[in-house]
Amino acid sequence: MNVDFMDALEQLEKEKGIKKDVLIEAIEAALISGYKRNFNSAANVRVDVNKQTGTVKVYARKQVVEEPDDTRLEISLDAAEEIDPGIQIGDIVEIEVTPKDFGRIAAQTAKQVVTQRIREAERGLIYTEFIDREDDIVTGLVQRQDGRNYYVDLGKIEAVLPFTEVIPGEKFKHNDRVKTYITKVEKTTKGPQVMISRTHPGLLKRLFELEVPEIYDGVVEIKSVSREAGQRSKIAVHTKNPDVDPVGACVGPRGTRVQTIVTELKGEKIDIVRWSDDLAEFVANALSPAKVVSVHVAADEKVAHVVVPDYQLSLAIGKEGQNARLAAKLTGCKIDIKSESQLGGSANQSDVHAEGQPAELSDADLEGAEQ
Template sequence: MAVSANRLELLQIADAVAREKSIDRMIVIEAMQDAMEKAAKARYGSETEIRVEINPRSGETRMWRLLEIVETVEEPGRQTSLKYAKTKNPSAKIGDFLTEPLPPMEFGRIAAQSAKQVIVQKVRDAERDRMYEEYHGRIGEIVNGTVKRVEYGNVIVDLGRGEAIIRRDELIPREMYRYGDRVRAYIYDVRREQRGPQIFLSRTHPQFMAKLFMQEVPEIYDGIITIRSIARDPGSRAKIAVTSNDSSIDPVGACVGMRGSRVQAVVGELQGEKIDIIPWTDTIADLVVSALQPADVAKVVLDEQAERIEVVVPDEQLSLAIGRRGQNVRLASQLIGWDIDILTEQEESERRQKEFSERSALFMDALDVDEMVAQLLASEGFSSIEELAYIELDEIAAIQGFDEETAGELQTRAVDYLNAIEQAHDDERKALDVADELYEIPGLTAAMLVALGKDGIKTVEDFAGCAADDLVGWSERKDGEVKRFDGTLKGFPVSREEAEEMILSARLKAGWITEADLPAAQHEADAEADAEPAE
């Protein structure tokens, strides 16, 4: 069968539009069908149900209307009677649709313009969907583009098959672009918006540096070397921690390259940003020593519960460790994910002396002993009355100058002092109307119950409704800075695991769960802890 010219022309137009817009040919043909349906409805009445089908091989166009078969016809343009339908199709029944072919129609100027608008809109929507799917799947990649224009400091980039934007805060400071400049950036987000998909690029994102190193260092691309962490002060300085899966390959040396060729290629792309490359280790103390380079570290003290590190440096190394405007210690903190406090050896010595004096004063006051005995206890490492009260008597008696009688007297005084404090706390608890049954939850003391009562937690049910964060607090990292939120039991040596066990005990006592639920509840708590984002 010969194909008429207008049919060929229809398919040629569909092919041309599909190629130009990089969309599926069938989407264009479906858009044409929708346009013809709209034009036909304008001719036959908007209430008429019309269907158009274009054969994608021959270009032949078929048009028909659908009439619903009903008992009583109320809308002649949409419905037909069962009696009439049976003359066309003897097997017709109520609820079916009867199809009636319609003759080909000529498009007038207005109908053609309307059809064109439908096609253009459908094609535009398909093009936007195609662009969104393409670039959404490329989040995390580096792309090259040409600067199309600069608006209020934001750079609009032509990627060839779409436009992207680098917002002013995602550009490296003092970086200037003009029309026609080539630019390389990292795709960090793609969003559907009313005016089409928006592709957001960044040159300050830490992963931009990671991808640049992946392009320059084959060992990273092959997975032999892994980038464990990156901290950046864009355009100024960066720290990157790397580790190798092959003991024969030095990760730092591989990233630096022969005479610094590899790292210099990255530095050049980042406008001269200085990059410190350090070997990653799972030992936090060793990692912080490397992260604070070029400063020398004399001592590291870890507080794992608060994820805080205290670093002692020689007096002359303080400014080097902190860095200009705190840059060195800030980047080291971001790299490790822990807060870092820098002290000089002199400051640490003064602090130790202060703590020694405070402990001595505590022992003198609580135990009613003279200064020499108090200082002797402090110098032996006792830091609290609790330690003295519950330690083995032999350990106190072993202190030079003490005997068993003296040790027993000291321990008795320590226990009496703690009992007096406990009684005072219990009186305060009662005044706050905190329930006695909270004592039955293992781990809770009178002092803790006072803190709970001041925070409005006065019954087992109140305590059962708490989360571990409510009790021990939590940390949030934003813009490289860690913000600590205190819990009700701040100041008490309660770990997150201990808090979760207390809460489970309260829920068991309150009847919210049973003994059979405990393993599942514990598993759920562990899963929530594992799912918490790294801080």
């Protein structure tokens, strides 16, 4: 190693944020292992790298004793006094044992250490960047696929999109551009791993934030989301501004805003409903597009008994109970639906009981809907 190598370490500190002293300490530790491996030495040694010139020296560290049993680890008092006249029994004396061709080993080892530390630092920077983007939307290019996953290039890293997180019926080809939602970022032995999804309710929330300025600005708030990817979703919105229609803002002029999101989600139907702190009113809204006659919420506010007109029963229930199921997830309570003609009679096959919890979204603005 030489002065130019030391200068390169200083440049790395500026560009990569890897401190020069940390690199030198790592190089010294690696050189100790290299020395023992290449020169079959069992001695205690210390490697010193000059921070200015890059010169490398190896010192054997021996304990001063009366009569040494192992000359690789111990030295007699007489011999130690020739090196340092003030030495005493029990002290440690250092003797330079730098091999003649150690410079070649040092240079090779230093290169390996620096390369490894650069790789670790870059992985750390990537992890730091993407852990801050967890629960956010990203756009990438599909690069390849195997038996279980698509791999999507996000620029600095290749994210994993499992087939189970793809909208049913969706197929991707090489270099297809795709919007996804980051569900998890974790450290692995091979570096950071980013998991993404196309089915997570958070993707729907983020898409509305992108398309609706009122949501992005905080004028309109998304309270909860329920979703069955590729089929149907419900989103509850609210505003404290009496001059703003939260549903209309999300729909957009002539439906342009919501239609953009529907297209992105491959035709997934989206019901936008008005949130209310009155659970009965919220349940009625959540069953949209069905019309509701009445809603009675039990005292513990865990069950809502809903009455709908006879001709609206199938619409309120939805195909295979989907509308009622999504409404239950959206509101966070069990929903019991009956038609007007069933009132006073026993329950029959037309009754529907749906229950669920609101979709789990990490943002604090959704906490109220989960209570």
